[in-house]
Amino acid sequence: VSAPDGRVVVSIDVFVEGRHFRREWLTSYDVGRRVAAASMADIAAMGAVPTALVVGLAMPADMSAEWTDGLADGLRDEAAQCGAHIVGGDLVAGDQVTVAVTVLGDLNGRAAVTRSGARVGDVVAVAGRLGWSAAGLRALQAGQTDGPLVDAFRRPVPPYDVGPFVSDLGATAMIDVSDGLAADLGHIARASGVRIDVDMSASRTLSTDGVTDDDLLTGGEDHALAFTIGAGIALSDGCSIIGHVREGDGVFADGEAIFGGHDHFS
């Protein structure tokens, strides 16, 4: 694998059937798209471009070749969204379908963006969807089988390009929203030693009909990118300013503690 930068960023994620996905709700193609998206979003959140994926798969010996073919197709097609390729893998027998995805990425000369660089006075911005996947899961659990929220659950669309783009603009901290906005901004707030204030009405522009405020704040798996950056820097159309970095600690939504301090949600 080419590493023109002379450095490579790397991330691994493990997905287990029954915990991270269910075969009754997702085709293997969807599982492939979904696990590749989740893994590549981590790389984008460092400001890097995914270049190559290696995939380890444990599964029962009686699984069909169609299932693994669909998984491979989904992985390949999602990787192609970033110009990345599947370059290797390992397939072994196991009792439970378990997929391990390692993504390599290239920084193209950039410093890696971490969670710890947010500064008092920065704005907090998000690109991508908030709460759609969580609302889609609830719809599936209620028996619904299609619609935009169910589609959002099946097929997250992380804004991969935004990662390197806002890194170049000077993003000070970044994370992909996989545990929910409150928790993931909480990771930035804690690592950076700051307080984050979220404006709910601005955040709701990234949700849609059927997404509750709870989905918006605690729903992960849309893999939006949340980042902090100096105030007054012009962002791209896909980025919405939803809050501010202040002195203190914890995350607050319209002044109410949602992570750290008085934690209502976990």
Place this chain on the structure above:
Amino acid sequence: VSAPDGRVVVSIDVFVEGRHFRREWLTSYDVGRRVAAASMADIAAMGAVPTALVVGLAMPADMSAEWTDGLADGLRDEAAQCGAHIVGGDLVAGDQVTVAVTVLGDLNGRAAVTRSGARVGDVVAVAGRLGWSAAGLRALQAGQTDGPLVDAFRRPVPPYDVGPFVSDLGATAMIDVSDGLAADLGHIARASGVRIDVDMSASRTLSTDGVTDDDLLTGGEDHALAFTIGAGIALSDGCSIIGHVREGDGVFADGEAIFGGHDHFS
């Protein structure tokens, strides 16, 4: 992770409890050493030096912290044998202990050695142990709990340095012996379109007391490095010439087909 060569080689392996290891026979420290060794041997067999590992672990929620600490220590200590480091990981809940290990390696300007370059007239050489681990597993199954063979099963010692060393000498094909000498030389023979003849008496110098010829030819998991290289090139002390590359196909031991043609062993 630094990639001074401007390229990075990468490999993933998945290990499942009950299939690749048993907790009653191995401490978690041994599991860590063992899975890191197996994964890094793949990288050495390309002629590269392992630089970084990322590890994904799925395991039941009731596993002890001591178990995972031991695993992490074993991974770290085996990685250190190559000067490599554990740079990331993911820990998730799963029904069955499953470890996915991705290793990155640096070629330091070398071309990657593959399985397909063996040429008629080359010699076949091996560095490392043959059959020890298989004999050790049999000893464990028979109730033995220590001794050199059991130790060899618990703690393989791949000759990591030999990979880059013989790549520099011009090795034409290389593989780490994980499926057994017959099968792994068979992979080289098939990929290279050649026949490989193995001299059993020369091969036995890499086994030891208690290792049968069947262990030697079909036992994997010692992670010896088997390679082909032009005749007459001086090898290092750890390398033994055990055979020759000829026109044809299949692998033969003292003239008897052991892989391809009349396959006695699988």
